[in-house]
Amino acid sequence: MNILVGFIILAVGALIVIKSEAMLNAFGRIEFFERQFGAEGGSRLGYKLVGLLAIFIGMLIMTNMIGGFLEWILSPILRYNKPI
Numbered sequence: 001m002n003i004l005v006g007f008i009i010l011a012v013g014a015l016i017v018i019k020s021e022a023m024l025n026a027f028g029r030i031e032f033f034e035r036q037f038g039a040e041g042g043s044r045l046g047y048k049l050v051g052l053l054a055i056f057i058g059m060l061i062m063t064n065m066i067g068g069f070l071e072w073i074l075s076p077i078l079r080y081n082k083p084i
Contacts, residue, residue, distance in 0.1 A: 006062030013054025020047040 016023060024043055033046030060066040071078070 002064050003062050006058045006060070008058070009061060010055050010058030013051045013056075013058055016051030016054060017048050018051075020044045020051070023047045 021044065024047060029043040030046055034042040036042065037045045057066070060069050
């Protein structure tokens with residue numbers, strides 16, 4: 001089941017990266033990306049970054065490494081909750 005869900009997320013992320021212009025036309029410009037990444041093309045770059053993030057998460061889910069990755073990312077927060 002992880003392989004199927006991961007592949008679907010990966011495919012959606014790839015479509016977002018490939019069709020960033022269509023995403024821009026469908027959903028419009030995003031003010032945060034325009035402000036942070038430049039006046040022209042910031043939203044396209046933002047859509048591509050979101051797609052790359054989806055591809056990365058899809059690969060983690062497909063390989064069943066999402067748990068270890070989340071544990072690594074959240075370890076500074078979770079370390080303080082462990083009893084001594």
